[in-house]
Amino acid sequence: MTAVRKIPAQHPFIDPAVILNVSNGVTETLQVMAQITADFQKPFIENNWRAPTDVSVHLTLNSDPYRGRIQFHFNKSIIKQIIKNMLDAEAATDEESMLDCMGEISNMFYGAAKTKLNASGFNLSMTIPKPCLTQNLPKSLQDTTCMVIPFKVDEEICYIEIIIL
């Protein structure tokens, strides 16, 4: 078993303010755009963690001099619910539509958190979200230490993953 690489306790990306503002960004976005409630659970730190989900979105998380990634992971059943709530019951829920939807939604998660965090001293840059199937996540992002923030939506677990590079 690989030992979990120790992340310095003072690392800004695992600051409670980051966890709070990213979680609030997710909660607000899902509530306003899709009338869906997210129920957050206790975060944990893992080494070489693999999200047990269908779809993921990865974004850069850079605030000089710190480098990282933020990823959002969802199962298809939740994504279908989000699409139907945002558009309508007849909206397409093919794989391409699901990836596109989660790219846009993750853009909002990040944007909401970025605004609050930059107002409190971070210098997070703009980034374009990259959605993909979870199994196709870039390998370079997989062998790392990360903080995972699980949250429940309609009895399904979704995840926010903050990777320290």
Place this chain on the structure above:
Amino acid sequence: MFESNTKFLVVDDFSTMRKIVKKALSELGYTNVIEAVDGRDALDKLNEALAKNEHFHFIISDWSMPKMQGIELLKACKQSPQLCHVPFILVTAESEQAQIIEAVKAGVSEYVVKPFSAQILKSKIEKVYQKNIVEKKAV
């Protein structure tokens, strides 16, 4: 309210957001909507329309896009004598003060921060449209 034949250009790299905006426009009675996937694509469509002596009456654009960002599209439109009067709404997840100031300085008509309710988007579109009608009458 605008006339129902009002022609909108909706610009976003994610089709989900283009669909959300189109749905809001449809609920307001506007169905003449052309889509563009980034600022460059939007500029091409605006110029193609001008070449045919056609006009877009309203632009609704995302900020953060590949190839050409929404703020660059806004600045390009404001520099064009034929496009500078077209109302321009930025719909964006970026709501930092510096960005809002940049957009206002560039001449944005209204700024909608994501996430937003359909009601907010619709009210901003109507507000800009009404303001545009008043300004046209004044001219």
